[in-house]
Amino acid sequence: MPVTINKFLKNKGYCSVNLIFLKTKHYLIKAKVNGINGEFILDSGASNSCVCNTKENKFKLETKKSKISASSATSEMLNTNISKKNFVVISKWEGLIDLVTFDMSHINNAFNKKEIQSVDGIIGADVLKKSKAILDYKSNKLYLKL
Numbered sequence: 001m002p003v004t005i006n007k008f009l010k011n012k013g014y015c016s017v018n019l020i021f022l023k024t025k026h027y028l029i030k031a032k033v034n035g036i037n038g039e040f041i042l043d044s045g046a047s048n049s050c051v052c053n054t055k056e057n058k059f060k061l062e063t064k065k066s067k068i069s070a071s072s073a074t075s076e077m078l079n080t081n082i083s084k085k086n087f088v089v090i091s092k093w094e095g096l097i098d099l100v101t102f103d104m105s106h107i108n109n110a111f112n113k114k115e116i117q118s119v120d121g122i123i124g125a126d127v128l129k130k131s132k133a134i135l136d137y138k139s140n141k142l143y144l145k146l
């Protein structure tokens with residue numbers, strides 16, 4: 001009997017995370033930041049994981065003004081904050097992650113126009129690299145090394 005990718009990766013110490021494929025062709029991922037549940041976009045092109053600045057209190061983020069300027073395909077956001085060493089949990093994976101916060105209203109407004117619920121932030125390449133992530137597009141699963 002052939003070994004599935006799921007079984008193979010679990011035997012290699014990975015956990016799987018179910019992703020929700022949105023009609024905008026983004027993946028939605030559920031994660032906890034500092035013990036608080038949230039919904040995030042998975043974005044391998046985002047160098048840093050981010051949280052909407054209106055959610056800083058929700059996730060108990062202690063922020064300081066940042067010199068990092070965030071940019072997206074549509075605009076550049078100059079007003080960013082940084083929150084160091086936040087406890088992030090995705091499925092069974094956990095790690096300490098620095099989070100950039102900025103105004104994500106343009107992203108959430110675009111989602112709302114397509115009748116998609118607003119998101120709290122973005123899980124970016126920093127988490128994907130740290131977790132040695134593998135994305136299985138066929139099954140809409142993300143695998144993270146424990």
